[in-house]
Amino acid sequence: MGAADAEAAARLIAYGLRPKQVPARDAGYSDLVRRYHADSQFKQLAHAVAAGLGLLVLEVNQQAGAVLAATDESVFEIKMDNYARQSKIRERRETEKVLHGVIHLATAALAFPRPDDLANDTYVGRVSVEQVDSVVREACRILDERAAQADENDDPLSDAPELEQAWRVYARRPAAAATKDGRLAPDTTRGMISRALRFLAEQGFLVHINSDRGGTYRTTPRYQIQVRELAADRAFSELLDLDVVAVADDVGTLRAASSETL
Amino acid sequence: MRAVREDVTEHHGAAVDGALSRRLKALACTAPLHDLDARKAKLDWADASVYQMAEIALHTIDQVTVAMDFDTGADHEQIVQRLLPFIAAQAPQRPPAEHERVARWVLDNLINVGSVERGFRHVYGAVGADGSYQRRAFDFKLLVELATPAGEVYLRASDEAINVLVGALDTDVESAQVAAEVKLENLITRGRLAEAKLAAEQARYRTVQYGETLRSMLEATRRDVRTVDWEEAIPQLLDSALEHIESRFRAENAILRNITAARDEADDPDHKKRAAELVEIVSDCITRHTQLQARLQAAGATFRAEQDRQEFSGPARRGGVDLFGQLLVPALGVPVRDAVAPVEEYFTAASGTSVPAAATLPSLVSMLLRPAPEREKVVGEIPDPELTPSDQRGRFTDRHWELADELFTRHEAPRRLSELLEEARAVDDELPLLVALRATHSYGADVATALRQGSGAALLAVDDGTPLRDSRFGGSDLLVAMVALDSGSDGAGEEAEHAVAADAATVAGPE
Numbered sequence: 224m225g226a227a228d229a230e231a232a233a234r235l236i237a238y239g240l241r242p243k244q245v246p247a248r249d250a251g252y253s254d255l256v257r258r259y260h261a262d263s264q265f266k267q268l269a270h271a272v273a274a275g276l277g278l279l280v281l282e283v284n285q286q287a288g289a290v291l292a293a294t295d296e297s298v299f300e301i302k303m304d305n306y307a308r309q310s311k312i313r314e315r316r317e318t319e320k321v322l323h324g325v326i327h328l329a330t331a332a333l334a335f336p337r338p339d340d341l342a343n344d345t346y347v348g349r350v351s352v353e354q355v356d357s358v359v360r361e362a363c364r365i366l367d368e369r370a371a372q373a374d375e376n377d378d379p380l381s382d383a384p385e386l387e388q389a390w391r392v393y394a395r396r397p398a399a400a401a402t403k404d405g406r407l408a409p410d411t412t413r414g415m416i417s418r419a420l421r422f423l424a425e426q427g428f429l430v431h432i433n434s435d436r437g438g439t440y441r442t443t444p445r446y447q448i449q450v451r452e453l454a455a456d457r458a459f460s461e462l463l464d465l466d467v468v469a470v471a472d473d474v475g476t477l478r479a480a481s482s483e484t485l
Numbered sequence: 486m487r488a489v490r491e492d493v494t495e496h497h498g499a500a501v502d503g504a505l506s507r508r509l510k511a512l513a514c515t516a517p518l519h520d521l522d523a524r525k526a527k528l529d530w531a532d533a534s535v536y537q538m539a540e541i542a543l544h545t546i547d548q549v550t551v552a553m554d555f556d557t558g559a560d561h562e563q564i565v566q567r568l569l570p571f572i573a574a575q576a577p578q579r580p581p582a583e584h585e586r587v588a589r590w591v592l593d594n595l596i597n598v599g600s601v602e603r604g605f606r607h608v609y610g611a612v613g614a615d616g617s618y619q620r621r622a623f624d625f626k627l628l629v630e631l632a633t634p635a636g637e638v639y640l641r642a643s644d645e646a647i648n649v650l651v652g653a654l655d656t657d658v659e660s661a662q663v664a665a666e667v668k669l670e671n672l673i674t675r676g677r678l679a680e681a682k683l684a685a686e687q688a689r690y691r692t693v694q695y696g697e698t699l700r701s702m703l704e705a706t707r708r709d710v711r712t713v714d715w716e717e718a719i720p721q722l723l724d725s726a727l728e729h730i731e732s733r734f735r736a737e738n739a740i741l742r743n744i745t746a747a748r749d750e751a752d753d754p755d756h757k758k759r760a761a762e763l764v765e766i767v768s769d770c771i772t773r774h775t776q777l778q779a780r781l782q783a784a785g786a787t788f789r790a791e792q793d794r795q796e797f798s799g800p801a802r803r804g805g806v807d808l809f810g811q812l813l814v815p816a817l818g819v820p821v822r823d824a825v826a827p828v829e830e831y832f833t834a835a836s837g838t839s840v841p842a843a844a845t846l847p848s849l850v851s852m853l854l855r856p857a858p859e860r861e862k863v864v865g866e867i868p869d870p871e872l873t874p875s876d877q878r879g880r881f882t883d884r885h886w887e888l889a890d891e892l893f894t895r896h897e898a899p900r901r902l903s904e905l906l907e908e909a910r911a912v913d914d915e916l917p918l919l920v921a922l923r924a925t926h927s928y929g930a931d932v933a934t935a936l937r938q939g940s941g942a943a944l945l946a947v948d949d950g951t952p953l954r955d956s957r958f959g960g961s962d963l964l965v966a967m968v969a970l971d972s973g974s975d976g977a978g979e980e981a982e983h984a985v986a987a988d989a990a991t992v993a994g995p996e
Binding site (some may be wrong): 240242278291292293298299300301302303306317318320321323324325327328329331332335336337338341353354357358359361362363365366378379380381382384385386387388389390391392393395396397398399400401407410413422423426427428437445449450451453454455456457458459461462465467 | 830
């Protein structure tokens with residue numbers, strides 16, 4: 224392995240940092256991906272280059288290209304604080320962060336409704352602004368019903384807002400609000416969702432299809448890998464630490480309906 | 486009070502407490518309506534005391550509820566237009582622009598525009614499991630804004646609003662329905678039209694409610710057939726909705742026949758009018774029932790079509806994470822404080838990478854020298870306003886103001902306005918007017934504002950009841966003094982302000 228090989232390995236990583244580029248449209252990229260799978264020394268070299276830059280190689284294949292994730296404190300990391308920066312009031316930052324995070328989670332949950340869909344490499348999910356909102360509100364409704372069944376008063380304590388459950392905060396936030404110029408108000412849930420979907424599209428995770436239902440997108444293989452190989456597990460283990468998740472069967476639990484007004 | 490409460494909880498425990506907080510919440514839902522009437526006096530754009538704001542608010546909720554159809558509700562404009570006749574009837578002599586403003590004010594307040602969450606919060610107390618008193622927050626909305634797929638915003642009434650409006654708090658809808666029907670028949674036989682109208686309206690609200698539930702069920706079915714219980718819950722809902730329609734059809738056709746006859750035969754114009762109104766409402770009810778029935782008939786077909794469409798899903802491959810059940814729902818279920826870590830972890834891991842901009846020296850130089858981006862796309866060119874010098878000059882020159890200042894500060898002790906006027910007259914012809922105006926202005930001066938703005942001194946005038954004898958001005962002979970303000974001692978300033986405010990109002994100005 225010489226300098227030329229190191230350069231090739233670094234070039235593969237550099238391709239991975241341009242999420243919208245795919246091997247199918249670039250012969251050079253495609254060759255590097257092929258070499259990654261054929262040449263185990265080259266593979267190691269690529270991993271070493273990535274590690275040195277503070278990156279983790281999640282997967283390299285012809286559909287998605289090189290899928291990378293930033294390790295902690297890497298220069299390539301996207302911090303939630305920067306994403307949710309809009310909030311001006313300090314005390315509300317936590318709330319805003321949770322709302323943004325929940326929206327990103329719900330986008331993935333809607334894109335891959337069953338564990339199967341996440342595992343199936345050929346599955347392409349579809350999401351729209353309207354549906355993401357209804358998925359979260361559906362989850363809120365489930366929790367609301369659960370709370371009602373528990374038969375004890377669980378309205379939030381008025382002097383401890385940080386102890387209020389996240390679903391109440393989301394349920395209370397309006398979906399849309401009339402603005403003077405007819406645009407989407409940014410602090411409504413639909414405003415936040417359409418921002419999240421646009422952000423994911425910029426990151427090469429979603430592709431915009433049309434503007435039906437507030438904006439409809441389809442998923443890319445890259446998104447599936449990112450969620451399956453890393454994000455879901457990270458969040459899962461955090462929730463395990465809180466002792467609030469149960470291991471489920473493979474049917475998925477996204478359910479809807481039952482009455483609201485009757 | 487406290488002793489009584491403890492006594493109650495000791496004897497009856499949680500049952501009493503549950504009913505208590507339910508009633509408190511019901512009460513809270515009416516608070517925004519009372520609040521409108523309480524605040525109307527403070528509106529600065531109109532004397533709004535002639536308007537009954539709570540009535541207008543209830544009427545608004547009525548209008549929104551009636552407009553709630555299977556797909557959308559009404560938009561802001563429609564509601565405002567429908568409110569205008571009602572508001573105009575309350576104050577016919579006021580201009581239509583003011584009526585419209587009142588309508589918008591009430592509508593905005595029912596939505597609670599201005600708060601991020603656009604809702605209301607009511608804090609109430611409840612006795613916790615350990616017997617301690619806890620303050621809890623009850624959040625509710627009256628009117629909700631939703632967006633159509635096309636992005637237009639429209640209004641729907643919340644469940645709380647419908648409950649407050651229909652007045653069926655904490656009661657079973659079905660039994661209330663039966664009761665309403667019995668009442669209706671009695672009303673017809675006794676010929677009491679006003680209440681018959683009310684009962685018909687209530688039946689219409691129920692139909693809207695059934696329609697709402699059915700709509701959300703069908704929407705969920707379209708997303709995933711398995712999310713809706715088509716084995717028991719939906720057939721039950723369809724049955725009870727059909728029963729409702731069947732019984733209403735019978736009742737309403739009977740009413741329509743009777744009342745139409747009554748309308749045609751009635752001699753009293755008032756009776757005739759009210760019967761006509763009822764006929765109109767009942768016809769609307771029948772249209773709505775027909776609409777609901779069509780939806781009910783199509784529901785089964787929707788289910789079968791969706792079942793066929795969604796049948797093609799592959800067999801299980803390997804276990805993965807169930808994103809909805811294992812991540813989203815648990816993350817929403819924990820308190821905000823605990824939810825931050827998991828969602829932040831998820832976001833960082835799922836958002837991919839960003840490439841930071843790294844500048845070399847040559848590119849840095851060109852970046853720094855780059856002209857500012859043109860913003861034409863955003864707002865277009867801003868026209869340079871052509872400014873012409875104002876013709877209007879102040880009546881008093883700077884010299885006048887200096888002279889007046891000098892007059893006010895010449896002595897430390899408060900002085901009579903009449904003396905000041907005499908002295909001013911000796912200096913300049915225009916000066917007495919300025920002195921009189923400033924003295925009047927300083928009567929009841931806001932010392933707190935002067936303090937906040939950091940002024941070192943404020944002019945104060947006090948009326949001790951002495952009438953002013955002057956050739957040009959009339960009113961009270963005020964005691965005028967320039968008072969030094971010490972921003973360190975707020976209390977003194979406030980006292981002075983109160984002393985002034987307590988004095989009776991006076992008139993001292995050019996005759």
